[in-house]
Amino acid sequence: MNAKFLKPYDPQKTEDKIYKLWEKSGFFNPDNLPNRHKDPFTILMPPANANGDLHAGHGLVVTIEDIIIRYARMRGKKALWLPGTDHAGFETQVVYEKKLEKEGRSRFKMKPKELYKEILDFTLINKKNIIEHIKKMGASCDWSREKFTLDKDIVKTVYKTFQKLSDDKLLYRGKRIVNWCVKHQTSLSELETKSEEQTDTLYYIKYGPLIIATVRPETKFGDTAIAVNPNDARYKKYIGKEIKIDTQIGKNILKVIADDFVEPEFGTGVVKVTPAHDPNDFEIGLRHNLEVIEIIDKYGRLNKNTGKYEGLKIKEARKIIVEDLQNAGLIEKIDENYKHTIKKCYKCLSILEPRIMPQWFVRMKPLAKPIIEEIEKNNIIYFPKNYKKIMLHWLKNINDWNISRQIVWGIPIPAKICEKCSDGFVDIDNIITKCASCDEDIIKDTDTFDTWFSSGQWPFAVLGYPNSQDYKTYYPTDILETAGDIIFFWVSRMLMLGKYITGKIPFNKIYLNGMVLDEKGKKMSKSKGNVINPLDLTKQYGTDAFRMGMLIGNTPGSNIALSDNKIKAYKHFANKLWNIARFVIENTEDTDLENKPKITESDKKIMDELYKFIENINKDMEEFRFYMAAEKLYNYIWHILADVIIEESKSIFNEDDEKAKLSKKWTLYQILTVCLKLLHPFTPFVTEEIWQNLPKKDSGFLIISEWPNDKNL
């Protein structure tokens, strides 16, 4: 018996050693794989946000993707799993701002360059850290090709795309109403908002002969019209007329306009129109060519257009203005139980202030169209399939994408801005000096790209589009695996931008995993204090056990509750396998296993069942039911191999039928090697460690051994 085969199995002593062995072998890099690995097979790791530790969700992603790539590798594919990290623009800046706050500092008191440098240092430390964590999970990715979203070549590709969008008239700089976060001092895309229902007060205010209903009386100084429904008989006579409004300041003559947007049933059927501070009113304003009067500044305070209320914050202003209106007898009614939804910043949950700002927008409908077609033709397959509907619905209702962010942490937008007319010009080569619209001096755009604008180009950017050999070999990739909650942020953008730039969709299979929840099924969050660090679990139970526990019982798309007990069960399993191997090796080490002996009838039956089992597992693997394959392996190994086959073999080994003994030994050894292979993608460490200790092996490494099939047994 091999002296290394100590009991029980000790993951701590094994895992780092095995991982180093793999790294040294070079087989993570497809260029180093033996000749039989010809057809490329590619997956890209979703670039991890380099702003903190590995979380449980990463653990699941890495587990599933490692299973996919190890399986492909053993099947003889030229398997590339390309890892990376993301600077994660706004997300990282928010994390860093919290850190600054704790230290009693503020980003608004720092020079942009200083802030950038600090966040860069912070990110690089986290990046290094998170890569170490990914290695701990057993990830067999090609570290020699690792990418970061701020790498020079990635930025270059992103700039080229920006230029192309501009050339193709799919990019424009527009003065449009955007979601402004007062706390973070940046605009956000629609996806970065969170709608929440809340109860507010609805004020019914006299506007001349009419009464309007509003929750935001403080915006009345920005009113530039009153709107009614064109078919509302009550108000027909006012349409087109100008009405005199009793007000403290501001415009006191407002025109009544007719617009279908107004619902006669809601409130009084009359709406005040404030184009500068409400998305609907902004649209009405465009339709009716209304004047736009801004009355709220970027800090959420009323500005000089509000007279004596200037400088007040929205909440204070509302209170005082309502009092003033009441004193003037202008409030008709107050409904304090008005339920509605409002948009909040998805990070800080403060109410977003709609503001008109010049920003860069990408026209999305033309980009979405070809993807809608591909999905409808079933050229893109989702696991689980219900995501098809979700994605189609979103793509069909897509709006233009605001890609400007007023934060320093990100890829600077390569453009020049005219301060006078707020027009903008894409300027990758930094050569433009005058505004083409009004001939004024221009300045460099200080904004950065939405982080998803760069990660949305990940598949072709990391593979070196358009000229590199890697791009030619590995694009399009074979499957995208990621968390279901970023399908709009990331997956859909990769599809659209990938198709737009390269003409080919970057992948045609999309496997979406659910969220990892705490053991009570609640979302993990730092504030709740229920965050489970995957590394703690791997330390305690071993990485193999963690991977099995994450996977089994986890169907694609559904959330999984992570509990200690479950992981513990699979630690026992790893040990069980270890002891099975000890038994088989102990009983076969002096036996000639090269030449197949005569097999008894009962062993033949066992082998036939094994073939069927292999087919069964293969079917699950091909159809991406990894959770199912893993559970079947668990059951076969524990309850058939150990409980039945090994138990029965003991009596044979105790008797004197040498032929039966030899047959049994050969059979046991075959089953063990098959099981090690089948199990390898799921529990790579313990299987490789056992493989390394086998008396006979058909190659040096289990990681590149041939996946079992009828022919190679």
Next chain:
RNA sequence: GGGCGUUUAGCUCAGUGGCAGAGCGUCACAUUGACAUUGUGAAGGCCGCAGGUUCAAUCCCCGCAACGCCCACCA
């Protein structure tokens, strides 16, 4: 307002048009044997509710309820 998902053992969840499954937990017994990170066995179920299709429904269809999630420009 629209859409999606879930509902199965005490807990966490698989699964199938044909006797209802796993892990953990519980209980009883066994055992130094590859493995106590063990073995054998047991208890535990109106498969959310109500209808329909079928020889047969936990599974397919219709409705309902509860929970969860996503999308949406009624002030």
